[in-house]
Amino acid sequence: MSETTRTTTDAPSGVGVGGPQDVVEVGPGATGPQDAGGLDARRVSWSVDGRLILDGVDCTAPTGAVSGLLGPNGSGKSTLLRVLAGVRAPSAGAAGDAAQVRFEGTDLLALPRRRRARVLALVEQDASTDLPLSVLDAVLLGRIPHRALLAGDSARDREVATAALARAGMAAFADREVATLSGGERQRVHLARALAQEPALLLLDEPTNHLDIAAQLDTMRVLRDLAHDGVTVLAALHDLNLAAQTCDHVVVLADGRVVAAGDVRDVLVPDVLDPVYGVRSDVLVHPRTGRPVLTFAPQD
Ligand SMILES: Nc1ncnc2c1ncn2[C@@H]1O[C@H](COP(=O)(O)OP(=O)(O)OP(=O)(O)O)[C@@H](O)[C@H]1O
Known part of the structure; x- marks a missing residue:
C-alpha cells in the first residue's frame, strides 16, 4: 500500500x-x-x-x-x-x-440532453438495435447531437463515422445489417457509435x-x-x-x-x-x- x-x-x-x-x-x-x-x-x-x-x-x-x-x-x-x-x-x-x-467543472445534470450528448457517450451493456440499420447507419446515429435538427448526414459526419468504425475494428462491416452481426461484432459497433459522438x-x-x-x-x-x-x-x-x-x-x-x-x-x-x-x-x-x-x- x-x-x-x-x-x-x-x-x-x-x-x-x-x-x-x-x-x-x-x-x-x-x-x-x-x-x-x-x-x-x-x-x-x-x-x-x-x-x-x-x-x-x-x-x-x-x-x-x-x-x-x-x-x-x-x-x-x-x-x-x-x-x-x-x-x-x-x-x-x-x-x-x-x-x-x-x-x-461543468454540471452535467444541468445540461440539456443534446448538449450533454456532445460531451459524453454511454455504451450500454447488451444494447440492442432492432431497427433494420446498416452498420454505418447505426454508427451515424452517434452524429445526431452534432447536427442541426432534421438535417441529414454531412460529409464530415460520414468521415467521422467511418473513422470510428475503423478504430473499433469494424470497417469491413460497414454495409452489413446490424441484426446479422454476432454479439461481439455488435458490441464493437456500439463502441464505434459512441466514438462517432466524439465524446x-x-x-x-x-x-x-x-x-x-x-x-x-x-x-x-x-x-x-x-x-x-x-x-x-x-x-x-x-x-x-x-x-x-x-x-x-x-x-x-x-x-x-x-x-x-x-x-x-x-x-x-x-x-x-x-x-x-x-x-x-x-x-x-x-x-x-x-x-x-x-x-x-x-x-x-
Ligand atoms: N429498474 C429496476 N428495478 C428494480 N431493481 C433494479 C432496477 N434497476 C436495477 N435494479 C437492481 O439494482 C441492483 C444493481 O443493479 P445494477 O445493474 O446496477 O448492478 P451491476 O453492478 O451493474 O450488476 P452486474 O454486474 O450483474 O451487471 C440490482 O440488485 C438490480 O436488480
Whole structure:
C-alpha cells in the first residue's frame, strides 16, 4: 500500500471495507475533493420501489485516464453509469443531499440532453438495435447531437463515422445489417457509435463481455489510445486482471457504495477484494509491466 493511502476510518489502510465511511482513497490515481478535473460525482443515490440501489456514491475519473468501475453482480455499476450519463435521474440521498455530477467543472445534470450528448457517450451493456440499420447507419446515429435538427448526414459526419468504425475494428462491416452481426461484432459497433459522438467523457458498461481475448485487448487498447488523446474513460469491468493491466484508476462498488478508489496497484489487493467478492485472492506482480496479476480461490 502506498504512502499516499488515505482512509476516513481508523482502520489499517485498505482494510475495513463495507460502509460508506470506509472508503479507501489510495495511490497517485486517487483524486480528492479539491480536484475539479475529469469526472467528479458526489452523493449519487438512486432508489427503486423503496430500495436504495446507490447510496451516496462519490466517484471520480481523472482526465485522460482509463478508470475501471468494479464490483460484484448487483453492486450498482450499470445504475451508476446510467445516472452519470443522465439516462436516470438521481434520487435524493438518505440525508436529502442532492447529487452533483461535474465534468471538467461543468454540471452535467444541468445540461440539456443534446448538449450533454456532445460531451459524453454511454455504451450500454447488451444494447440492442432492432431497427433494420446498416452498420454505418447505426454508427451515424452517434452524429445526431452534432447536427442541426432534421438535417441529414454531412460529409464530415460520414468521415467521422467511418473513422470510428475503423478504430473499433469494424470497417469491413460497414454495409452489413446490424441484426446479422454476432454479439461481439455488435458490441464493437456500439463502441464505434459512441466514438462517432466524439465524446470527451466515455462511459462503458462491460465493453468486453462478448469479446474473445484478442478482441478484449484490442478494445482496451482503443480505450487507452482515447485516454492518451485526452478522453476521460470510465468502464465497468468484471475481469479484474483486465482492469489491472489496462486501468490507471479503479473505483470499487459494493452494495451501492464506493468501498475503495485509487491506483490499481493499491486497490487491487486482498484486503479490498476478498471481503467485496467473498473470495481469497493472491496478488503477483507482472514481471514486465509491474502491474498486479490476480488469482482467486473460494473462501473456506
Ligand atoms: N429498474 C429496476 N428495478 C428494480 N431493481 C433494479 C432496477 N434497476 C436495477 N435494479 C437492481 O439494482 C441492483 C444493481 O443493479 P445494477 O445493474 O446496477 O448492478 P451491476 O453492478 O451493474 O450488476 P452486474 O454486474 O450483474 O451487471 C440490482 O440488485 C438490480 O436488480
